[in-house]
Amino acid sequence: MPRNMNNQRALAAWRARACAAAVACGAQIFCLGAGIAVPLGLNAAWLCALPAVMLAALLAARARGVRASLGAGRNMERLRALLLCAVMLFSCLLLLAACVSLCTQTLLSHARVIHCAALTLLFILLAAIPRMEGVCRLCFALRLFLPAGLLLCMLTLLPRGAVSGLFPLLGTGAGPVSLGALCMLPAAAPALMLLLPGGEKDAGMLPRPGFFALRAGLGALCGAGLLLLPALFSGYEALRTQSVWGARLRLSAVGGGQKPLWHMALLLTQFAAMTLGACALLCAAEEAFSLAFPRLQRRRSGLLILAALLMAGLRLFSGIGYEAAMYAAPLIALPVPLLLLPAGKRKRKAADR
Amino acid sequence: MNGIKRAMAGLLLAGALLLMTGCGGQEIESSLFVVSMAVDPAPEGALRVTVKALSGTQESGAAQPQGSEATAQGGGEAADQSEPGYITLSATAPSCLRALSLLGATTPRTLSLSQLQEIVLSRTLAQTDAALSILREIHALYRANSAAIVVVTPDDAGDFIRRQRALLGTRLSQYLRVLFEHSADMDVIPPNAQLSAVVAAMESGTHDAAAVYAAGSSGADDLLLRDTAELDRLPGHLPRTSPAQNEYLGSAVFSGARMTGTLTGSETALLCLLTGRARTRSTVIGGAQYRVNLPTRVKLGVAPDGALTAHIRMSLTLVAGQGGESAQEIAARIEQDAVSLLRKLQAAGSDAAGYGLLAVRRHMTIGQWESSGWADAYRSAPVRVTAEVKVL
Numbered sequence A: 001m002p003r004n005m006n007n008q009r010a011l012a013a014w015r016a017r018a019c020a021a022a023v024a025c026g027a028q029i030f031c032l033g034a035g036i037a038v039p040l041g042l043n044a045a046w047l048c049a050l051p052a053v054m055l056a057a058l059l060a061a062r063a064r065g066v067r068a069s070l071g072a073g074r075n076m077e078r079l080r081a082l083l084l085c086a087v088m089l090f091s092c093l094l095l096l097a098a099c100v101s102l103c104t105q106t107l108l109s110h111a112r113v114i115h116c117a118a119l120t121l122l123f124i125l126l127a128a129i130p131r132m133e134g135v136c137r138l139c140f141a142l143r144l145f146l147p148a149g150l151l152l153c154m155l156t157l158l159p160r161g162a163v164s165g166l167f168p169l170l171g172t173g174a175g176p177v178s179l180g181a182l183c184m185l186p187a188a189a190p191a192l193m194l195l196l197p198g199g200e201k202d203a204g205m206l207p208r209p210g211f212f213a214l215r216a217g218l219g220a221l222c223g224a225g226l227l228l229l230p231a232l233f234s235g236y237e238a239l240r241t242q243s244v245w246g247a248r249l250r251l252s253a254v255g256g257g258q259k260p261l262w263h264m265a266l267l268l269t270q271f272a273a274m275t276l277g278a279c280a281l282l283c284a285a286e287e288a289f290s291l292a293f294p295r296l297q298r299r300r301s302g303l304l305i306l307a308a309l310l311m312a313g314l315r316l317f318s319g320i321g322y323e324a325a326m327y328a329a330p331l332i333a334l335p336v337p338l339l340l341l342p343a344g345k346r347k348r349k350a351a352d353r
Numbered sequence B: 001m002n003g004i005k006r007a008m009a010g011l012l013l014a015g016a017l018l019l020m021t022g023c024g025g026q027e028i029e030s031s032l033f034v035v036s037m038a039v040d041p042a043p044e045g046a047l048r049v050t051v052k053a054l055s056g057t058q059e060s061g062a063a064q065p066q067g068s069e070a071t072a073q074g075g076g077e078a079a080d081q082s083e084p085g086y087i088t089l090s091a092t093a094p095s096c097l098r099a100l101s102l103l104g105a106t107t108p109r110t111l112s113l114s115q116l117q118e119i120v121l122s123r124t125l126a127q128t129d130a131a132l133s134i135l136r137e138i139h140a141l142y143r144a145n146s147a148a149i150v151v152v153t154p155d156d157a158g159d160f161i162r163r164q165r166a167l168l169g170t171r172l173s174q175y176l177r178v179l180f181e182h183s184a185d186m187d188v189i190p191p192n193a194q195l196s197a198v199v200a201a202m203e204s205g206t207h208d209a210a211a212v213y214a215a216g217s218s219g220a221d222d223l224l225l226r227d228t229a230e231l232d233r234l235p236g237h238l239p240r241t242s243p244a245q246n247e248y249l250g251s252a253v254f255s256g257a258r259m260t261g262t263l264t265g266s267e268t269a270l271l272c273l274l275t276g277r278a279r280t281r282s283t284v285i286g287g288a289q290y291r292v293n294l295p296t297r298v299k300l301g302v303a304p305d306g307a308l309t310a311h312i313r314m315s316l317t318l319v320a321g322q323g324g325e326s327a328q329e330i331a332a333r334i335e336q337d338a339v340s341l342l343r344k345l346q347a348a349g350s351d352a353a354g355y356g357l358l359a360v361r362r363h364m365t366i367g368q369w370e371s372s373g374w375a376d377a378y379r380s381a382p383v384r385v386t387a388e389v390k391v392l
Helices: A003-064 A075-105 A113-128 A131-141 A145-157 A162-166 A174-195 A209-226 A228-234 A236-241 A245-249 A260-292 A301-320 A323-327 A329-333 A336-352 B002-020 B096-106 B130-141 B157-162 B172-185 B195-203 B265-274 B327-348 B356-362 B366-370 B374-380
Strands: B031-041 B047-054 B075-080 B086-093 B110-112 B118-122 B149-153 B210-216 B246-255 B258-263 B282-285 B288-302 B308-320 B383-391
Touching: A003 A075, A003 A131, A003 A174, A003 A209, A003 A228, A003 A236, A003 A245, A003 A260, A003 A323, A075 A113, A075 A174, A075 A245, A075 A260, A075 A301, A075 A323, A075 A329, A075 A336, A113 A131, A113 A260, A113 A301, A113 B002, A131 A260, A145 A209, A145 A228, A145 A260, A162 A228, A162 B356, A174 A209, A174 A260, A174 A329, A174 A336, A209 A228, A228 A236, A236 B195, A260 A301, A301 A323, A323 A329, B031 B157, B031 B172, B047 B096, B047 B157, B086 B096, B086 B157, B096 B110, B096 B130, B118 B130, B118 B157, B130 B195, B149 B157, B149 B195, B157 B210, B172 B246, B195 B210, B195 B246, B210 B258, B246 B265, B246 B327, B258 B265, B258 B327, B265 B288, B265 B308, B265 B327, B282 B308, B288 B356, B308 B327, B327 B374, B327 B383, B356 B374
Parallel strands: B031 B110, B031 B118, B118 B149, B149 B210, B308 B383
Antiparallel strands: B031 B047, B047 B086, B075 B086, B210 B246, B246 B258, B282 B288, B288 B308
16 A cells, blocks of 8 residues: 555544544543532633643643553553553543433433443443444544534523623632642543554554644633533522532533523533543543453453443442542542653653664 | 454443333323412411412312411312313422422322423512522422523412413413513513523522512503503503403512512513613504614613613614604603613612623622622612614
8 A cells, every 4th residue: 555545544543533532631621620620610610621721732742752662562561551541441430420420410310320320331332342443433523513513502502691600700719710720630631542552544654743732632622611601501609509510510501491402402412522532531441451461452351341340430439429530530640640751761762763 | 253243232232222211211191290380478487389280181170178278387288170171289388398299299190390381479478588499499409490480479379370371272381481472572571580590690699680570450440540651560450351360560679589679561671671682672652653673782881980871772763653752852761761770770779680790890709709899889879871762
């Protein structure tokens, strides 16, 4: 196959992968923001998310620079692959917990929580069967539809004078907003999926760091933009009284009843983004797992093991409350230095050679 | 490999299908769909909740005397079925939530507020802090239809909904929906009287709520008030007779969680104009009918000296009659009426026009805004209204 065609195919594959990272980052920022940033910053939750947007872009750019052989034989590399798997899996669990919380508030308000959890996990598993390539292509196909759909629903549903809900601009003040921003940083973790070396189709020209940074950053920015909606729909007084994570995720609760179809469209678009993001993270976790344990790659045993772990996690959270997933989010940040730093040193050594 | 993939996919699909069956789990006939709800104060600090719901039959039951009132500790239920297709139930308990629970427990149906069209509060109750907690409980805990209209009445709220009939058509819910839509088109009821909007405004520190004001007709069709415009009145005192005994006209304005005043129909129309939500296309001024050319531009503001300002720009086209007033005279009259309205709202401590939404923009944090003393500043602020009217 001519080299040019190889490069084009590689570029398309990496573009799709970057879109998957963008969707996952946006969904993670929104879910974690609704859980942590909204109670801290109230109507200034979107400000808390901005540092996470920049971090997502930075991580995406840095991850690209790593063409290291994750899991290639050496114990250290296998450990790194395993840590990356753990980060992706926990991020996936967070998104699943958010999906279940929102589901029990809206679509399946009379169903048992564990049934909602099992249903959501099943859908994600089904979507993960075609591996990372399938979900990346889907994310690429929906890369314009998702933000456009959300924007259209937003413009249709927002009440007159909704802009007043953004004021006061700093919300609870610089202190709580800064704390919220710090707590939101782990939401950029999905960008680390770009650390993965990719499949055969990805072999070829590797795009520049800005290529990944732009896409991941835009996806994360969409997630931060969604955090404007609680303030626009409700105002800070109503946000103060919302103590349930699922109720905060449910953007259009106030003012509902009018235009029910648009409310449903907004809800379904939210769900689509969240489940796609969770699926992309699950596929990334499976790839990292396969790098750590190559012998389990053939029969998709990794996917089954990870699905079992996710189900166990959801079962645990159904007992202690899904908000526990949200409060445990900062743990995602712990392995990040180990994932990035040694790769930087190896890159310099390769460059020196 | 393909076989394993197919087997996995098949298993997963089967699992998903099994989990999706019966996700709703409720038959329509197992629900009691409430169309109207009324809340009244009862002795010893209790609340009496009356609901009018679909009975599911077209038989007209004989009117029964109301059941015994419950003690303040709860209990008791009265049923009245005098309108075909509907049943009226009531229960008394220390709180609205407990009264609704009691109704749900003592009827063989699950109480569903998803089709609720109106919530009627008695005026006595609306003037207390209990109004907000009642509406909040209904909205949050019972997932009531958040587009249900909040109505305040000086009458007994339970009697108000008992005498409500679907005069045109057979469905009370559709009748009420069309009635509120029509009244909103005439600008005689406030534009944001939906349950969710009223609860949000009551909780808000930047603007106040306005609910619909309604009362039973006195039936005195020979009552004339020569110096007053027909709609510049409160309901219950309109010179009319009709099978529809309930009159919806004007607004009940709130200051925070409490009702503090009323606006007549004409004042409500002016409030709709000031907030940019006027829907009516025609108006009668000085014996002539004018068509209002949209959009009427209204700009509210808070001046640096703290004055509440409003600038109205509208154009009218003479449609019928002979215009006796010039454009300047019409503008002067609008200015005078708007100033009177704003002063009335200030006296009631109600920021139904939403000046607080503009004042909040000057503060950077919630703490600064809440300590700025806006409520006191609003009450004592001077009012300046200018109007430009063009008659085409």
